[in-house]
Amino acid sequence: MSDLLVAGGQVLRPDLTVERADVLVDGETGDIADVAEPGTVDAPETLDASDGLVIPGLVNAHTHVAMTLLRGYADDKPLDAWLQEDIWPVEAELTADDIEAGAELGIVEMIRSGTTAFSDMYFHVDRIADAVERAGVRAVLGHTAVTVGKDDEAARADCQRSLDVANELDGAADGRVATTFQPHSLTTVGEEYLREFVPKAREADLSIHFHANETENEVDPIVDEHGVRPLEYADDLDLLGEDTYVAHGVHVDEAEIDLLADTGTGVAHCPASNMKLASGMAPVQALREAGVTVGIGTDGAASNNDLDAFDEVRDAAMIGKLAAEDASAVPAEAVVEMVTRGGADLLGFDGGRVAAGSNADLAVVDLTAPHLTPAHDLVSHLAYAVRGGDVRHTVCDGEVVMRDREVLTLDESAVRERASEHARDLVGRAEGDA
Numbered sequence: 001m002s003d004l005l006v007a008g009g010q011v012l013r014p015d016l017t018v019e020r021a022d023v024l025v026d027g028e029t030g031d032i033a034d035v036a037e038p039g040t041v042d043a044p045e046t047l048d049a050s051d052g053l054v055i056p057g058l059v060n061a062h063t064h065v066a067m068t069l070l071r072g073y074a075d076d077k078p079l080d081a082w083l084q085e086d087i088w089p090v091e092a093e094l095t096a097d098d099i100e101a102g103a104e105l106g107i108v109e110m111i112r113s114g115t116t117a118f119s120d121m122y123f124h125v126d127r128i129a130d131a132v133e134r135a136g137v138r139a140v141l142g143h144t145a146v147t148v149g150k151d152d153e154a155a156r157a158d159c160q161r162s163l164d165v166a167n168e169l170d171g172a173a174d175g176r177v178a179t180t181f182q183p184h185s186l187t188t189v190g191e192e193y194l195r196e197f198v199p200k201a202r203e204a205d206l207s208i209h210f211h212a213n214e215t216e217n218e219v220d221p222i223v224d225e226h227g228v229r230p231l232e233y234a235d236d237l238d239l240l241g242e243d244t245y246v247a248h249g250v251h252v253d254e255a256e257i258d259l260l261a262d263t264g265t266g267v268a269h270c271p272a273s274n275m276k277l278a279s280g281m282a283p284v285q286a287l288r289e290a291g292v293t294v295g296i297g298t299d300g301a302a303s304n305n306d307l308d309a310f311d312e313v314r315d316a317a318m319i320g321k322l323a324a325e326d327a328s329a330v331p332a333e334a335v336v337e338m339v340t341r342g343g344a345d346l347l348g349f350d351g352g353r354v355a356a357g358s359n360a361d362l363a364v365v366d367l368t369a370p371h372l373t374p375a376h377d378l379v380s381h382l383a384y385a386v387r388g389g390d391v392r393h394t395v396c397d398g399e400v401v402m403r404d405r406e407v408l409t410l411d412e413s414a415v416r417e418r419a420s421e422h423a424r425d426l427v428g429r430a431e432g433d434a
């Protein structure tokens with residue numbers, strides 16, 4: 001790949017100041033080589049950023065990308081009823097081809113809205129990795145183990161699969177895929193399996209990602225059965241640590257917040273999903289004040305119902321203020337930091353900032369829209385006013401994956417058509433009329 005110059009725009013720097021600069025990308029390494037005075041460097045390929053703001057590619061810290069196939073399939077229910085009555089029955093019919101088609105659709109949606117990296121929990125993960133490879137984005141993937149409702153042999157096989165997939169796929173797609181060991185949650189994976197498999201994940205040096213403290217219904221059974229709060233139980237199982245990030249972290253008390261901070265465990269905050277399923281409000285201000293690294297995730301498109309991280313950023317600021325009952329809580333700078341550097345830190349890659357030596361994962365936001373006028377404060381705009389559709393170009397690992405709103409790595413109309421067909425056939429099978 002030849003060097004690339006992202007030229008003529010303003011640039012969001014790691015300290016969240018904005019300056020006019022050109023960004024030089026090293027085509028060999030896929031890293032940012034220089035952030036230079038405008039007009040002082042040149043490269044064989046140019047990306048026009050005039051009237052634009054160059055920002056780090058956004059990081060979606062928790063999703064189930066193939067659930068785009070179930071967007072709008074079941075709404076307006078709380079988590080347990082939604083999963084048990086609607087989602088799990090239809091997911092039982094999912095094929096590997098369905099998952100690949102759904103993953104491609106979700107990735108196109110993310111590229112179009114400036115997301116260059118995502119963390120995913122699902123199954124048939126090799127096919128999600130194939131989609132990631134073709135699309136040119138970055139992802140942390142894993143096979144999610146669930147043991148409830150399974151006999152011992154099937155439960156152990158599912159946990160073993162989570163370990164095997166994490167070991168096998170790490171480093172795929174030219175290093176753009178990393179992996180995690182993934183127990184689904186503390187209530188859907190039995191204690192005996194966690195006691196057996198978490199040490200194996202630790203021995204293999206795998207990172208760990210699981211749903212935690214999402215609803216009250218998930219907290220109470222753990223307190224009843226184990227006599228401690230969920231994250232204390234997780235700590236006893238050696239699930240917490242620098243290499244762990246949990247999804248949600250809504251119903252956490254002060255001692256659990258301290259435990260997250262003391263162990264270096266991160267949180268992927270999913271505000272839209274938490275609001276839609278009426279799960280509750282995560283104490284984001286308190287988490288950040290305690291020193292917990294917080295990223296932002298969309299969760300799946302069936303509980304959101306889109307994968308636009310800009311929506312999520314705005315929701316995170318709004319609900320963060322409401323949860324803290326303080327309009328100054330979770331300010332614009334905090335949510336912009338969370339969706340860039342915070343997410344990159346959780347996922348464990350060197351990105352989330354426009355600076356020399358960092359991964360060249362970038363988005364260029366078109367500032368010419370009426371809803372972005374005037375431009376008193378571009379960090380405010382990123383938090384409260386920019387929409388996914390304002391993204392003009394997306395770059396990942398130094399490669400332009402969307403130029404002038406055209407996705408270059410995947411055929412968008414074919415992806416949409418294929419996903420629609422798979423979604424229709426899937427629902428037909430699940431409802432017994434295929």
Ligand SMILES: CSC[C@H]1O[C@@H](n2cnc3c(O)ncnc32)[C@H](O)[C@@H]1O
Nearest residue numbers: 064087091121122123144211299300
């Ligand atoms: C077995 S793959 C992952 C599993 O998680 C389910 N899921 C989607 N959204 C949520 C959520 O908010 N909390 C818990 N589990 C969720 C998904 O449907 C898959 O079955």
Ligand SMILES: [Zn+2]
Nearest residue numbers: 211247299300
């Ligand atoms: Zn989830």
